[in-house]
Amino acid sequence: MRLVMKFGGSSIASREGFKQACAIVEGHRKKGDLVAVVVSALGDTTDRLVEACDKAAGGDRKSVEAFLNSLQAEHMETCSWIAEEDARRKAEEAISAMIGELKEVLMGVAYIAEITPRVRDYVLSFGERLSAPLFKAALESEGLKSEWFTGKDAGIVTDSNFGNAKPLVELTLHQVKLRVGKPYSEGVIPVVSGFIGADQKGRITTLGRGGSDLTASLLGAALDADEVWLWTDVNGIMTADPKVEPSAKTISQLSYQEAMEMTFFGAKGIHPKAVEVAMDRGLPLRVKNTFNPEGPHTLITREAGVKTGFTAKAVSLIREVALITVGGAGLAGAPEVAAELFQILSEKRTNILMISQGSSEANISFAVSRDPVDELVSLLEMRLLGGKTVRQIDVEEDVCIVALVGAGMKGTPGIAARVFKAVAAEGVNIRMIAQGSSELNISFVVKREDGPKAVKALHREFKLGESS
Amino acid sequence: MRILLLGFGTVGQGFAKLISEAGLELLGSYGIRPRIVAVADRGGAAVNLRGLDVEKLLQTKRKAGTVAAYPDHGKPGVSGLKLVEEVPGEVVVEVTPTNIRDGEPGLSHIMAALKAGKHVVTANKGPMALAFQALMELAEYNRVTLRFSGCVGGGTPILDFAGKCLVGDRITSIKGILNGTTNYILTRMTDAKLSFDEALKEAQALGYAEADPAMDVDGWDSACKLVILANWVLERKVRLEDVEVKGIRNITPEEIEDALKRKSHVKLIAYADQDTLRVSPELIPLGHPLCVSGVLNAVCFTSQYAGEETVVGKGAGGAETASAILRDLINIKQAASR
Numbered sequence: 001m002r003l004v005m006k007f008g009g010s011s012i013a014s015r016e017g018f019k020q021a022c023a024i025v026e027g028h029r030k031k032g033d034l035v036a037v038v039v040s041a042l043g044d045t046t047d048r049l050v051e052a053c054d055k056a057a058g059g060d061r062k063s064v065e066a067f068l069n070s071l072q073a074e075h076m077e078t079c080s081w082i083a084e085e086d087a088r089r090k091a092e093e094a095i096s097a098m099i100g101e102l103k104e105v106l107m108g109v110a111y112i113a114e115i116t117p118r119v120r121d122y123v124l125s126f127g128e129r130l131s132a133p134l135f136k137a138a139l140e141s142e143g144l145k146s147e148w149f150t151g152k153d154a155g156i157v158t159d160s161n162f163g164n165a166k167p168l169v170e171l172t173l174h175q176v177k178l179r180v181g182k183p184y185s186e187g188v189i190p191v192v193s194g195f196i197g198a199d200q201k202g203r204i205t206t207l208g209r210g211g212s213d214l215t216a217s218l219l220g221a222a223l224d225a226d227e228v229w230l231w232t233d234v235n236g237i238m239t240a241d242p243k244v245e246p247s248a249k250t251i252s253q254l255s256y257q258e259a260m261e262m263t264f265f266g267a268k269g270i271h272p273k274a275v276e277v278a279m280d281r282g283l284p285l286r287v288k289n290t291f292n293p294e295g296p297h298t299l300i301t302r303e304a305g306v307k308t309g310f311t312a313k314a315v316s317l318i319r320e321v322a323l324i325t326v327g328g329a330g331l332a333g334a335p336e337v338a339a340e341l342f343q344i345l346s347e348k349r350t351n352i353l354m355i356s357q358g359s360s361e362a363n364i365s366f367a368v369s370r371d372p373v374d375e376l377v378s379l380l381e382m383r384l385l386g387g388k389t390v391r392q393i394d395v396e397e398d399v400c401i402v403a404l405v406g407a408g409m410k411g412t413p414g415i416a417a418r419v420f421k422a423v424a425a426e427g428v429n430i431r432m433i434a435q436g437s438s439e440l441n442i443s444f445v446v447k448r449e450d451g452p453k454a455v456k457a458l459h460r461e462f463k464l465g466e467s468s
Numbered sequence: 469m470r471i472l473l474l475g476f477g478t479v480g481q482g483f484a485k486l487i488s489e490a491g492l493e494l495l496g497s498y499g500i501r502p503r504i505v506a507v508a509d510r511g512g513a514a515v516n517l518r519g520l521d522v523e524k525l526l527q528t529k530r531k532a533g534t535v536a537a538y539p540d541h542g543k544p545g546v547s548g549l550k551l552v553e554e555v556p557g558e559v560v561v562e563v564t565p566t567n568i569r570d571g572e573p574g575l576s577h578i579m580a581a582l583k584a585g586k587h588v589v590t591a592n593k594g595p596m597a598l599a600f601q602a603l604m605e606l607a608e609y610n611r612v613t614l615r616f617s618g619c620v621g622g623g624t625p626i627l628d629f630a631g632k633c634l635v636g637d638r639i640t641s642i643k644g645i646l647n648g649t650t651n652y653i654l655t656r657m658t659d660a661k662l663s664f665d666e667a668l669k670e671a672q673a674l675g676y677a678e679a680d681p682a683m684d685v686d687g688w689d690s691a692c693k694l695v696i697l698a699n700w701v702l703e704r705k706v707r708l709e710d711v712e713v714k715g716i717r718n719i720t721p722e723e724i725e726d727a728l729k730r731k732s733h734v735k736l737i738a739y740a741d742q743d744t745l746r747v748s749p750e751l752i753p754l755g756h757p758l759c760v761s762g763v764l765n766a767v768c769f770t771s772q773y774a775g776e777e778t779v780v781g782k783g784a785g786g787a788e789t790a791s792a793i794l795r796d797l798i799n800i801k802q803a804a805s806r
Contacts, residue, residue: 159609168602168605168606168609169605170601170602170604170605170705171602171605171606173601173602174599174601174602175602200583200606200609200610201583
C-alpha cells in the first residue's frame with residue numbers, strides 16, 4: 001500500500017509515543033508498504049512558540065533566552081532517547097542550527113519590540129521544523145532510509161495570508177510530486193514537517209490550527225497514496241467527547257461531508273480543507289490511535305455508511321462561545337444594517353459559528369468564539385448603536401453550542417422534534433437554533449451548565465453509543 | 469504593450485515578423501502598440517526597454533546565430549528566467565522548444581512570469597501538458613491570464629472553437645488527428661504505397677518531420693495536445709503521464725492495405741472523454757470528417773446538444789502558430805481594457 005501517516009503533537013509528545021510512532025512506520029515499511037510521514041511539533045511546542053513571540057515583542061529577552069534553552073534541551077533529550085550514533089549526531093547538528101536561527105529571529109524581534117504576522121509564522125514554523133529531523137533520525141536508527149523536508153522544501157505553496165494560509169492546491173501537488181515523489185517511490189521514507197508552507201515568494205506561512213492534517217492530505221494526493229492515516233491519541237473520532245459522555249464510542253465510518261460538519265469537534269477536529277482535498281480525489285482518511293494502533297478507528301470516505309435506525313452519528317459541544325444579539329424594531333426592512341454588521345465582523349476577522357434571524361426581522365443573533373468578544377462588542381456599539389435602527393446589543397457569555405451531526409438526518413422527518421423533546425425532558429432551555437439546508441447538522445445554543453446535559457440527552461436519544 | 473519574447477526559433481521569429489508587419493492595423497483595430505522589450509534565445513538576450521527593432525533582431529539572429537549579438541543592447545549569457553524576473557513588461561511570450569521530460573526551461577519561465585504578475589502567452593506544449601492545472605491556478609491566483617492557443621492546432625483555432633463557439637453546451641468527447649507529420653506519413657503510406665521508413669524520409673526531406681522524429685511518430689506530440697484539450701475543454705485534471713500512448717512506427721503496408729479493403733484509412737487518433745485518454749492508430753472510414761489527408765489536422769467535438777462538430781486546418785508552421793499567439797495577445801488586451 002502507498003500510505004501517508006501524520007503524527008499529531010500529542011502522539012509524539014512523550015518518549016513512548018515517539019517510539020511507538022516510529023515502530024508503526026517501521027512495521028509498515030518492512031511489510032513492503034511505502035510510507036511518507038508528516039510530523040507535528042512535539043507536544044505543546046507551538047503554544048510555547050506563540051508565547052515566546054509575545055515575550056520577544058515585549059522586549060523580554062531573558063524569557064526568550066530561557067525558552068530557547070529549554071526548547072533545545074527538550075529536543076536534544078528526545079533525540080538521545082530515539083536516535084543512535086551517526087543519525088543522532090546529524091539530528092543534533094540540525095537542531096542546534098535551527099535553535100541558533102530561531103534565536104536570531106527572536107532576538108531581532110526583541111530588539112525592535114515588534115512582531116509582524118509574517119515573522120510570527122516564521123517563528124511558529126520551528127516547532128514542526130525541529131521534529132522532522134528527529135523523526136528521520138529515529139527511523140535511520142532502525143536501519144530505514146529517510147529524508148526530511150520542511151513544508152516549503154516539500155513544495156507546499158500557499159497564499160500570503162500569514163497565520164492561516166490556504167494552499168494553492170494544484171501547484172502544491174505538482175511540486176510535491178516532483179520533490180518528494182522520487183524518494184517515496186524508491187522506498188525512502190520522506191518525513192515532512194506539517195502545518196507549514198511558503199508563499200510563492202518563498203516566505204514561510206502556517207496553515208492554521210490542524211494544518212498538519214492538510215499537509216498530510218496534500219501529500220497523499222500528490223503521491224497518489226491509497227490512504228492517509230491521521231494518528232492521534234484517541235480511538236478515532238468519537239460519538240461525543242468521552243469526558244462529557246463516558247459511553248461515547250468510536251465512529252467507524254464517516255463521509256467527507258460529515259467529517260467537515262464535525263470540524264468543530266473540540267480540538268480533535270480534522271482541518272476542513274484537509275477533508276476537502278481528500279474528498280476531491282476520493283482519498284480515504286483514517287483517524288487512528290498511536291497508542292492503540294489495532295483498536296477501533298474512524299474511516300472517512302465518500303460513503304457515510306448509514307445504518308438503518310441510526311440517523312445521527314455524533315453530538316459535539318463547542319464551549320467558550322458568546323451569543324450576541326443585535327436588536328431594534330427598525331431592523332426590519334433595513335438590509336443595510338445587516339450589511340454593516342457583517343462588514344464589522346469581517347473587518348475584525350471574526351469567525352461566526354452560528355447565525356439566526358427570525359422572520360420578524362427585529363433582531364439578528366450570532367454566536368462567536370468568546371475569546372476576543374469584548375473588543376468586538378465595543379466596536380459594534382460604536383458603529384451601530386445610537387442610530388434609529390439598532391436599539392440594543394446584548395451579549396451572553398455563559399453559553400455553548402451543541403451540534404448533532406449525521407448524514408442519515410437528511411430527509412428524515414422528525415429529527416428536530418426528537419432533538420428538542422430530548423433536551424426539554426432534561427429541563428434545558430434552548431436559546432437559539434440553526435440548521436443548514438444540507439441537513440447534516442442541527443446546532444443550538446444553551447446555557448453553559450446545560451451543555452453536558454444536552455449532549456448526554458442526545459447521545460441517549462439517538463443511541464449513539466450503540467451505533468458503531 | 470511591452471512584450472518579453474522567450475525563444476527565437478521559427479515560431480518566435482514568425483511572431484516578431486507578424487507584429488511588426490501588422491503594427492498599424494493592431495493599433496487601429498485593437499489599440500495595441502506592441503513593443504518587444506526583451507528577447508532571449510540559447511545564446512543570451514537582447515533588452516531595450518523602449519523596444520527592440522524587429523528587422524535588426526532577425527538580421528542579428530541570421531548572422532550571429534543569437535540575439536545576444538544585437539548591437540548595443542545584446543546581453544550574452546543572460547537567461548530567459550532572469551529577463552522574466554527583472555525586465556518590466558505586460559506579457560511574456562514563451563516559445564522555447566518543447567520538452568516533455570520536465571517542461572524546462574519553459575515551465576520555469578511561465579511560473580516566474582505569472583508570479584511576477586505578467587500575462588503569459590505560450591505555444592510550448594511541454595509545460596502545459598505536464599502542469600496544466602498548476603499553471604492555471606498560479607495565473608488565477610496572481611490575477612493574470614495564461615493563454616496557449618498556439619499549443620494545439622497551430623493557426624487553426626481548435627481551443628477557441630471548443631471554448632467559445634460551443635459555450636453553454638457540454639462537450640462529452642474529443643476525437644481527432646492532432647499531428648500533421650504523422651498524418652502526412654500515413655497519407656503517403658496509403659496513397660503512394662510507401663513503407664513507414666520511406667514516408668518518414670520524405671517527410672524529413674520536406675521539413676515536415678524533425679531529424680529526431682520520436683515526438684511525432686511515437687505519439688507524444690499528439691498526447692501533449694490531447695492533455696491540454698482534456699484539461700481545457702473537458703475540465704479533467706490530467707497530465708501527460710495519464711495518457712495511454714501508441715505511435716505509428718510499427719504500422720506496416722499490410723495494415724494500410726487491410727484498412728483500404730475495409731474502405732478506411734489508418735489514422736493516428738487522439739481520443740478523450742471523462743474516462744479515457746488515449747493516442748493510438750485507428751481505422752477511420754473514408755468520407756468521415758476526420759479522414760483528412762496530408763499535413764492537415766482535424767478535431768471532432770461531440771457535445772450534448774450540438775452533436776458532432778469538426779474543425780479542420782493546417783496544424784502547424786511558424787507563421788500559423790504566430791497568428792495564434794497574436795490572437796491570444798489581442799484577447800489579453802481586450803480583457804484588460806474592458
